[in-house]
Amino acid sequence: MIMRKLLVLLLIAACGAKPAQPQVPMLPGDGDTHVAKPVEVVPPPAADPWSARKDLIAAPAPRAPAPLALPKIEEFKLSNGLAVYVVKNDRLPVMALQLAVRAGRMHEPRARLGVAELTADMLVKGTKLHDAAALARTIDFVGGTIAADSTFEATLVSCSVLTRSANTCFELVPEIITQPAFPEAELARLRDNLAGSLRQRFDDPATLASAHAQNLLWGSEHVRGWINNEQAIEALHREDLIAWHRAWFVPGNAMLVITGDVDVKKLKPDLERTFGVWKKGPIPPTPTYQEPGLSGSRIRLIDKPGVSQTQIRIAQFGIKHDDPRFFDTLVWNYVLGGSGAGSRLVKAQRDAGGEVYGASSSFDRNLDRGSFVASTVVRSPAAVATAKLMLGELAKMAKDGPTQDEVAAAVANIAGSYALRFQTASDIGAALIGAELHGFGYEYLTNFPIAVGGVELADARRAAAEILDPKAYVLVLVGDAKDLEPQLKRAGWRYETVAFSTPITASVGPDSAAPAPPAPPVKPIDPAAAAAAKKLIGEALAAKGGKAKLAAIKGIRVVSTGTTTIQNQTMPVEISRVLVVPDKMRIDAKIRPPGAPRDVEVTVGAQDKTGWQRGPDPKTGTYAVTDMTGESLSDVDFERWREPELILLKASEPGARLEPQPDDAIDGKPYSVVSLATPFGIAVSLYIDKQTKLIGRMSYHDSHTSESDDFADYRDVHGVKLAYKRTSTGDGRSTTLEVKTIELDPKVDPALFAKPAPSIGPPGGVPGGAPGRPPPATPPPATSPSGK
Amino acid sequence: MPAAAAPDVPKPKAIGKLPGLETFTLTNGLRVAVLHSDTSPIASVQLWYHAGSKDEPRNRRGTAHMFEHLMFQGSTHVRPDAFAASIGALGGYVNASTDEDATHYVTTLPAEDLDYAVQLEAERMRNLVLRKPAIDEDRELVKEEIAQQNTSPFAQGLQRCLAVAFLKHPYAWTAAGNARELEATTPDDLKKFYDAYYQPNNALLVVTGNVTAAGVKASADKWFGAIPRAAEPPRPAQAAQDPAQTARRREVVEPGPVGLVLVGWHLPAARDKDTNALQIASIVLGAGDASRLKQRLKAPDPRTKHPIALEAGTDAILREDPGLVIALGAFLDPAQGDAIEAAIFDEVGVLATKGPTADEVRKAKNQIQSGLVFSLENVQGLAESIGRSWILTGDPDALFHDYDLIEKLTAADVQRVVKQYLSPDHATVVVIPPKAR
Secondary structure, rough: HHHHHHHHHHHHHHHHOOOOOOOOOOOOOOOOOOOOOOOOOOOOOOOOOOOOOOOOOOOOOOOOOOOOOOOOEEEEEEOOOEEEEEEEEEOOOEEEEEEEEEEEOHHOOOOHOOOOHHHHHHOEEEEOOEEHHHHHHHHOOOOEEEEEEOOOOOOEEEEEEEHHHHHHHHHHHHHHOOOEEOOOHHHHHHHHHHHHHHHHOOOOHHHHHHHHHHHHHHOOOHHHHOOOOOOHOOOOOHHHHHHHHHHHHHHHHEEEEEEEOOOHHHHHHHHHHHHHHOOOOOOOOOOOOOOOOOOOEEEEEEEEEOOOEEEEEEEEEEOOOOOOOHOOOOOOOOOOOHHHOOOOOHHHHHOOOOOOOOOOEOOOOOHHHEEEEEEEEEEHHHHHHHHHHOOOOOOOHHOOOOHHHHHHHHHHHHHHOOOOOOHOOHHHHHHHHHHHHHHOOOOHHHHHHHHHHOHHHHHHHHHHHHHHHOOOOOEEEEOHHHHHHHHHHHHHOEEEEEEEEOOOOOOOOOOOOOOOOOOOOOOOHHHHHHHHHHHHHHHHHHHHHHHHHHHHEEEEEEEEEEEEEEEEEEEEEEEEEEOOOOOOOEEEEEEEOOOOOEEEEEEEEEEEEEEEEEEEEEOOOEEEEEEEEEHHHHHHHHHHOOOOOHHHHHOOOOOOEEEEEEEEEOOOEEEEEEEEOOOOOOOOEEEEOOOOEEEEEEEEEEOOOOEEEEEEEEEEEEEEEEEEEEEEEEEOEEEEEEEEEEOOOOOHHHHHHHOOOOOOOOOOOOOOOOOOOOOOOOOOOOOOOOOO | OOOOOOOOOOOOOOOOOOOOEEEEEOOOOOOEEEEEOOOEEEEEEEEEEEEOOOHOOOOOHHHHHHHHOOOOOOOOEOOOOHHHHHHOOOOOOOEEEEEOEEEEEEEEEEEHHHHHHHHHHHHHHHHHOOHHHHHHHHHHHHHHHHHHOOOHHHHHHHHHHHHHOOOOOOHHOOOOOOOOHHHHHOHHHHHHHHHHHHHEEEEEEEEOOOOOHHHHHHHHHHOOOOOOOOOOOOOOHHHHOOOOOOEEEEEEEOOOEEEEEEEEEEEEOOOHHOOOOOHHHHHHHHOOOOOOHHHHHHEOOOOOOEEEOOEEEEEEOOOOOOOEEEEEEEEHHHHHHHHHHHHHHHHHHHHHHHHHEEEEHHHHHHHHHHHHHHHHHOOHHHHHHHHHHHHOOOOOOOHHHHHHHHHOOHHHHHHHHHHHHHHHHEEEEEEEEOOOO
């Protein structure tokens, strides 16, 4: 629950960021292009003492585009239906193998956002035959690389080796594809890494702007409108990955491209032997969604207080890759915003006299329509004026199209640069996969420059006029609302405002496209059993000190110290927990990871319906305060609700849903067990010592985890029995705490629960600000102690 | 010029079906190397100047680096930024990079525009316009890059280690430069450096891709032919060679954000054949999770259950003049520094007495050879390997020998070089304790 996540964050900060993973070649123009598009920085125009010269060197005139000569291709199918493409090039003794499975973000159900990415990441993290370390050792030994990644449309696995080590790829790739083990420990680690990186990404205004633009354009009923987030990743389990893999990873849904110095004749039997074990299976239908319409324009302001710049996105629907206007669109978009400092969007800002940080526009290149997005970032006082300027450029392009010179320059660059993308065996393989996924074939690659060269001025103009609609667009501004709202109001623009911390795609509700399995129906409890459970609670309440004494408690402060053990690493921990009835809570945790020079501190505060946390940023190590929303906030709620010293009050409320459970034993001592339903959909089991009637254990199981907290060494504090020894276990970790002090009704400054200003330094006051970031190290343990 | 290749070197065996490298020299001393590749209709045109940070005046560190930026700021017949913009318009791209031994300029573009790229390189070899606004702008850029470099504790540690290991040689500093000295660098200083080093007889033109040697020769003659040969440039480093180290040096410097133990040993110059075996030794010791130092320093200590170090590894820095191999361990607990230092010497000692296993040697060879071959897959990497080979060894072809030379090495060769070069008495130790909290 909550502390688990917090301490993970803290351990990431203490141990360094995730080491860089080898990158798989991406498909050209993958559907996630807009998610984190970097915006080019444009230098200010330089003075030109050359203007008077007549003898400047002239650049050569662009040449007519010619077809790209590529090595010939051999195609065949294995007996299990796997399509194989071989491109032989024996110039160097290298071989690359690339496998694409049509299983990407576009295939994910809404209730399992992130499953494609997490499954791909997990493929190299262990199989039924080898664990992650053994797989890494095998590929390291031959000096090769193996990697897996997912895109909007597919999961890609690639393996590159010297030809003499070709068997390493032929053995490893079928193994990771057909027998992944998805080991829990690796999964927990990757899930936390991915959740952490998503949290980081959405703290970045540029990423946030791109994600909101997709969401606003496509809405909540289309896969393109769903934006993955930390909560979605944390809700993914091993079973989800197994189910995803079982459904989509079948040979008929995949293609294999082998490039480089290979013997085609010998290859066929080798592939039958190695990839032949991949069992045929039905291919699930690709989910389809109704395209939302867009009439008029919508504006969303994402309020990120304290930033001085505003990220601007203007989005419209794009075109399919197989649209006959695709190449025309490449050309006019190059002119509009696809050519860096020379594009119209940049020139317009420069001519308007503003400081230009860069601007661009781009299209998705996908099976479906995808999006067109124009992007820039400006100083906030110029935000709305710049948005107007960009809309003006879009309108001008729609009305008049590009000029003849602009078309010529675009064709020269696009056709001229194309060949530069085909150099290595992997380049050719990746491009071939991109073409085949879209049903184009090899000739698409060869003829690409010709197709670009065939775009005439009239074609580009017509396409721009048809595709750009100056009256129907979405506009997203990410900046400080106090700077932006006056500008928007002055412009008379209607807009919605969203806090930057609000999850873009809400948690899945019952009406989602692919709902999570429904909760089991609530069974009525046998009245006799309920009465027996109520009696047990009554006895426990009396042993604790009586209902009146407990109900009179207005607050508790518990300070404890001890150790926590995570994956066989034991480290000291110190926790202070303050609760003020009914809704104020604060937990301060200090932990000393092994080898760390200083404690890492994490604080959680909550009151009423808000919560915040403060801890080191996993990337920079600087302390940051963030709002808790969604699932994190409900974790805090649950944590407050089940305060162990007061839970018997909850259990004795008239509406409490109690049910006796079979007796159990802890360390040989007999306990009665009562389960108490909570408003969080989870039941908490209370273990009541048959002899003393004191609670010896509280435990719960939810879909994430199971937790168990043991209580011992009860002492009398002002007539109430309080436990001085607490042990929490769950998820392969355990925390043992000795209580140092317990105060009932402590004097508490109400400011303790309020969100601190972001500028305050770490509680320890680290000299010089942020602790230095240690070098890349093994990713931190994935689970952490609970903070009871 | 770097020393010429030794005459008794056999003709290199080709890697795969790569055609042989064709080389020739213009009358003004410009050397040209051409390697044909028809995989793609493109070419990489690179000009390698034998001018790196080791050629800088001692009080003008960063001068070489300044040119990496200034060379795009306009010449007599090319407007500022027009170099990059016009190559971009053709679909190509440009880049440049400075190191301790050389500065090189990269233009990769459609092969049919080879002549234009050669013309632009010849133009800026002698016609660079050094304007104050451009110098000021680039100085800020270089200072920014220096500041960037200094944010990394590793880079800082490496700089300290170099400064301690090299008492006389300019490898004591890195190519990024020194912000204070850049402030003091005048346009005249820059002009002096440009006139000394940016000359045909101090450069190598490398062209790879879908071109012919005849085509490259025609362009090189046409555009570079008229540039006169210049005086041989000064080589301040030649008079600043470090004497052989005779005793261990050890310095504990001021604390940093992360504790680091760096142990360096002087290597022979890159052209020495022993560097291949030393590269294998470096990989066996500290490259990859299964390497000896990582196993020793990053696995949990049986007594404390914690690893001794946060990170560990080795790197062999091969340079034209004798370089350095560095083993390092990073740590946060001040008490761990001594254990890391002892473990590094212990592992090197074991390697010297027992040598590597056959598997370790095979793995290291695989890694070096595949790294080399993968780097040759694209025209830019291929040209860079050729240029670097020339700078490091005086022979643009040398890299093609390495593949075979490395294959022939044995565990005994590796053991011998470890004994010879990585002796505990010749080590330089720099300890950066972690800052106290």
